[in-house]
Amino acid sequence: MTDIAKLQSELTAAIEDADTLDALEAVRIAALGKQGSVSALLKTMGAMSPDERQVQGPIINGLRETIAAALAEKKAALETAALNARLNTERLDMTLPAPETPRGTVHPVSQVMDELAEIFADMGFAVAEGPEIEDQWHNFTALNMPETHPARAMHDTFYMTAADGEEPRVLRTHTSPVQIRTMTSQEPPIRIIAPGRVYRSDSDATHTPMFHQIEGLVIDKGIHLGHLKWTLETFLKAFFERDDVVLRLRPSYFPFTEPSVEVDVGYTMVNGKRVIGGNDGWMEVLGSGMVHRKVIEACGLDPDIWQGFAFGTGVDRLAMLKYGMDDLRAFFDGDNRWLKHYGFNALDVPTLSGGVGA
């Protein structure tokens, strides 16, 4: 064995034996450092004759490369082992809880209002609004309920305090005054829905003094009861996302419509709850009718040219029928638990393509 071969096998063994990065570094310095044994061999090449260098050069360089490669390989192995050892000490209990993020919710009434806006937008209805503290002309008189009209007394009206001699304003008893505000402020044709808070002086298990209604109004030429029927059928089918929604129209009476129609929707009993669809039974959901001539006249429109229909229903009620709440009072209690149970995810935005129910 030559000296070089011997040196190589000694160094290789030393590399092999090094069990820490420090020990390996010592081997590297002893071999490839300035004073190292391999470095010393490399230096001897300067004094060699060209012929001798021709022979010894590749051998010495080969030694250097071999040792450098072995060092690198050993270093990588030691580093991997060290990393593994460190990772082994860094083990976490992954069953520990992650930081909590509070879950926010949208109130069912808001959600249902968004659903209604989406459905009616497809039928060309815009969303209109009006004041909740309303004057009596808009809330009653213009709706063909003169002061002594018995229906006016039936409304359980909240009156506002007023200065002496001033007619007290009222908390609107229905969303119908928005009909008046719309007809007096824009030219027909009109297609609007008007959702919002309404107030009646009534409080028991199924009534709250404040609740939500939605009003619909179409004023155009040649609009009749058949259009009303189609609109309500189409809306209810879309809202409940069922094709077996059946309506029953009943003649009724509202001062501001003539003819007036009450609308029942068929339901089936599922697990003791009424589910819309089918016709095991009927429940009243909407009041509607052809807008009374006097109402159209009161708004400054010519009832011989313009006619149309109006309808109104409870938004809270629609929410209850669709999503199964059974206590209206809880809607206005702000109970965290209820809001989280019945509320909707922020991203449950009703869309026609994604569905209006969530």
Add this chain to the structure above:
Amino acid sequence: MKFPLSWLKRHIDTDATAQQVADALNRIGLEVEGIENPADRLSAFRIAKVLRAEPHPQADKLQVLSVDAGNGPMQVVCGAPNARAGLVGVFGSPGTVVPANGMVLKVAAIRGVESNGMMCSVAELELGDDHDGIIELPEDAPVGQVYADWAGLDDPVIEVAITPNRPDCMGINGIARDLVAFDPQTFRPRSPDNVLVEGKFAFPMKIGIEEGSGCRTFWGRVIRGVKDGPSPVWLQNWLKAVGLRPISALVDITNFFSYDQARPLHVYDIAKLNGAVVARRGRAGESFVALNGKSYDVTTEDCVIADDAHVLGLGGVMGGEESGVSETTTDVLLECAWFDPEMVGETGRRHAITSDARARFERGIDPMMMGTVIETATQMIIDLCGGEASEPRIATDLGPDDYPNGDRLVAYRPALTKALAGVEVSVDEQRAILARLGFFVLDPQNPELWRDEESRQTALAKIGIDPAAPADPDHWVVRFPTWRPDIDGAADIVEEVVRIHGIDRVPSTPLPRADGVAKPTATLVQSLERKVRRAAAARGLNEAINWSFIPEKEAEAFGGGQAAVANPISEDMKIMRPSLLPGLLSAAQRNMNRGAQTVRLFEIGRRYLAVGERLTAGIVLAGEKTPRGWASGKATKFDAFDAKAEVQALLTAAGVSVETLMIMPVLSGAESGDAGEHYHPGQSATLRMGPKNVVAAFGTLHPATARAFDLDGNVVVAEIYLDAIPVKKSSAFMRAPFTPPTLQPVTRDFAFLVAADLPSGDLVRAIRGVDKQNIVAVRLFDQFVGQGVPEGQKSLAVEVTLQPMEKTYGDDDLKTISEKIIAAAVKLGGTLRA
């Protein structure tokens, strides 16, 4: 209003069941609210005879009966004092449910003696109040038969909701008329039992009406020699079925007509009257005790019936106790009057009296039927109470032409039914429907239909029909019946035609649809509201909806209410909220009381100010911000910066550029439109677009306010005044081109000593302003007070980001900018920290 099927059959001949009647009523607009047959709950109770009655061996008050209910003797223990051998009564066998208490009868030992059922009292079967003893039936009552069948209780009661436009259907005859119009084959009309009672003597007293009294006609009849007592069973049963308590024959007869014909009547005991009976206005200081036992002070706005001494009753509303009939009554005055509906309504409301009479007069009573009713009622009094009748006396100020709802016409085009209701109904059918309802399509040229030519011309001109024009088959003149005061236009005729023809036969017709995909309809404000709502929910807040009205005290804590309900349902729901926070704080408090650890609520709604209703978002954060955690340590509380973070996030969602807003102290009072006393004075602020326009206020709730709402710990709140945010539609979808700088930004840190009360925002804004070209961001990253910082000062450290545009910065460039930054800080009283 409810009525038993048997009573309806007084007016129509039909084989229809109660359900069939109900279905028909629903279809024609008389909404059925329920059908109840008292016999349904009594079907298991049978007539039984007590064979033997022996003392109970263990109990003095009990007896052991042997009872036969058709299947031989059974042993029954009974405690009724009237139980005795030979008694025929009503028996419930084991398994039967007792209507009064829902108990199921069982075979049971009572004090050691087996009992196999129960002999029942009237109260137990809910047939009356008497529970002193068991029911006693006539001896010949058929043992074993179902009691309800034998007693005629198998008579379903139909309850109908009568809409205010149908006063005629406040009488069963009116309901019957509608049924006949709907289906004359199924519901065959019976001819009315009209009578004329011969007067045996002259009307013996004075009755009258004063002008302007509110009573237009007072029709009287005196019946002498009557004997009042219980009315016959059929009448009692009917009155009980409609929900009235039988009183005596005379009173029951007036109630009968109230329900049968929607025609309230009144009887006075003549012995209790003093002189003339007159309808007049009430006078100041007068009062009377009404039939409900309450005393009322009448006003000059009320129509009263009075004699020379007293007020006897409120006309059309309620009679008086004093002049009422009793067993000793022998002579009566029967009153059939017509009162002004509006005055009746006002009087009823003024005195808060609801009565069957008011309900009918207020809606409008057929003025043309007074004669037939008073005749029929007089006959009924004579039939049931004996006596003889006087000649009638009529006091009226109505001329032949001014009967309320007298000759009223409406011009109607048969084509209108198709135009308004969208359904084709032939003219023949229309005419037939109207005729069955008592409407008459008349020939305007027929002179016999009017008193004279003048009244014909006036009547036709009033409805826009040319009196000279020949009858036009396309333009009908319809005379409508006196019992339908609600009719006032052609649309009413359409409704009559359609409801009888069948509203379910109206074909569903699609609304015309605009071309293309539906256009967006939300207004900018609506879009803004939706974005803020969804953003708040996405940030972990729960949306609540609170009452619009709050207690006065809560409103005062928030600057005071600016609108109040005059007739609140309770004092807690009196003031229209000037802020959303009181409602949210009350909700937070309720949640805390239920054991919630944390509350993050928001609401979007209106606050009600004198200037109008303003869309607002309110936020309350209470309890723990983060619960104690293995990694985070102790639970943390909310602070004012949490409110600030929510406000900034929601404003950003609303499209507001938050960096440009001014942060200013919360002001109190009207100036800011926002009362600030409910905020911690040192931990609250407003965000403004310009010094006057407050778009949001936020901060820590004042501890006193928190205490007032019974909330502990740190509560932070915020309000965003959505109405203050200017909304504008962006003009185009196209965004500005994307031009990122080619050179890398450079950051430099500066620390300054400044006065302790200098808002850090001022320093940041000042630095930002020194070189808007190069300085693209200034971020405050440290605030320090303590060692090394002189008293009264603080150290603020900022990181300034510089963005070179054309070429990289040289040392000179950076030096120039640094000097400008330092100068800006010096101007605010700051010094660069070494």
